[in-house]
Amino acid sequence: MTARPAAATTRVRLLPHQRSGRVELAVDVVDHQHGVRHRRLVVDDAHAGSPTRTALQAEFAAHDALLRAHPEWEAPVVRNGELVIQNPASEYFYASPTMREWRTALVPGAGALLPVQRPGISHLPSGAALDQTSATIYRDALDSIGVRTRAVVLQEIARRDARTLSEAARPRWVSLASGAAVPVLDAMAGIEGLAQRPHLTLVDIDPHALSLAERMVVEQGLELGPDVALLQRDLVRDLLVRPALLQEVGEGSADLVEALGIFEYFRDTSCVRLLREAFRLLRPGGSLVVANMLSDRRELQFNQRAIGWPQLVPRSVEELVDLVRRAGLPLDRTTISIPQDGVYAVVDVVR
Numbered sequence: 001m002t003a004r005p006a007a008a009t010t011r012v013r014l015l016p017h018q019r020s021g022r023v024e025l026a027v028d029v030v031d032h033q034h035g036v037r038h039r040r041l042v043v044d045d046a047h048a049g050s051p052t053r054t055a056l057q058a059e060f061a062a063h064d065a066l067l068r069a070h071p072e073w074e075a076p077v078v079r080n081g082e083l084v085i086q087n088p089a090s091e092y093f094y095a096s097p098t099m100r101e102w103r104t105a106l107v108p109g110a111g112a113l114l115p116v117q118r119p120g121i122s123h124l125p126s127g128a129a130l131d132q133t134s135a136t137i138y139r140d141a142l143d144s145i146g147v148r149t150r151a152v153v154l155q156e157i158a159r160r161d162a163r164t165l166s167e168a169a170r171p172r173w174v175s176l177a178s179g180a181a182v183p184v185l186d187a188m189a190g191i192e193g194l195a196q197r198p199h200l201t202l203v204d205i206d207p208h209a210l211s212l213a214e215r216m217v218v219e220q221g222l223e224l225g226p227d228v229a230l231l232q233r234d235l236v237r238d239l240l241v242r243p244a245l246l247q248e249v250g251e252g253s254a255d256l257v258e259a260l261g262i263f264e265y266f267r268d269t270s271c272v273r274l275l276r277e278a279f280r281l282l283r284p285g286g287s288l289v290v291a292n293m294l295s296d297r298r299e300l301q302f303n304q305r306a307i308g309w310p311q312l313v314p315r316s317v318e319e320l321v322d323l324v325r326r327a328g329l330p331l332d333r334t335t336i337s338i339p340q341d342g343v344y345a346v347v348d349v350v351r
């Protein structure tokens with residue numbers, strides 16, 4: 001990549017946000033070969049002051065080093081509903097009964113993200129009360145921070161786009177693989193001064209995810225029907241293979257389409273199709289936002305073989321740019337944003 005600073009390296013303070021903290025732009029460079037903009041952000045995930053963060057992260061880093069020294073140590077698996085621990089780093093991570101319930105009952109569904117996105121909750125969606133160990137992990141672990149900071153980037157993009165929205169028509173937002181819809185609902189709550197609150201369509205394959213989303217929607221004071229549509233659909237069958245969802249939601253109808261947390265589960269060809277088809281949902285000027293775990297992130301081994309989150313495909317920035325190029329989307333309207341934790345890259349493309 002040939003990159004040079006747009007002006008000099010810039011530091012700009014953006015608007016503070018009530019739920020999560022500030023977003024600061026630390027580095028902003030344009031790749032002159034492809035026109036893609038690359039941003040490094042400093043994002044306050046709202047729990048940066050946690051007194052247990054430094055100690056927990058030191059322990060995770062030490063276990064990650066152990067895993068790298070022992071490539072033969074295998075990831076935990078769930079067999080017949082039981083967690084089978086296969087290495088000492090997993091034993092450490094799953095010491096708490098709440099963490100074991102989290103893994104067996106909730107991973108890899110949307111419910112597993114909820115305590116990470118809302119570290120203050122008292123119970124897991126599956127019922128277990130959070131103990132001190134699990135609460136610390138949901139608040140302080142690098143992976144937990146990454147899930148929250150990618151959502152803050154979505155909020156910032158939504159605020160940026162809100163300035164260009166027409167006052168006449170009600171904005172329309174779509175969340176693909178919405179899960180419990182926490183990031184998109186927070187993005188909506190973070191916008192001030194809109195003439196009309198966007199109408200939201202939430203699409204997920206999993207009915208449990210959609211019932212969690214329904215709970216979050218109601219908590220936010222929104223009404224199913226007038227404000228929010230819930231669609232239980234398979235993105236592969238109903239968007240990538242045939243245009244059913246495109247017809248149902250409407251080509252060129254959306255101001256914002258976000259699909260955080262799904263690229264990791266798709267192979268490259270499906271990601272390319274998802275980009276292409278989701279982009280068609282947008283009206284001109286609207287934004288598509290996706291994210292992917294980075295292959296050069298810290299503690300990848302801890303994620304894969306201590307936590308053992310199954311079937312994730314991490315990607316490099318270059319691979320993500322290549323997916324956008326293969327989908328035929330405009331590279332000169334593509335921005336890759338990476339918060340300081342370096343766990344995820346958020347890719348947004350403006351139609």
Ligand SMILES: C[S@@+](CC[C@H](N)C(=O)[O-])C[C@H]1O[C@@H](n2cnc3c(N)ncnc32)[C@H](O)[C@@H]1O
Nearest residue numbers: 110177178179204205206209234235236260261
């Ligand atoms: C990691 S969660 C992300 C949820 C949410 N976007 C977020 O960031 O909080 C992934 C979601 O993708 C959904 N999902 C997986 N495969 C899908 C498919 N083929 N069609 C629709 N949803 C799918 C899962 O049910 C799950 O809710």
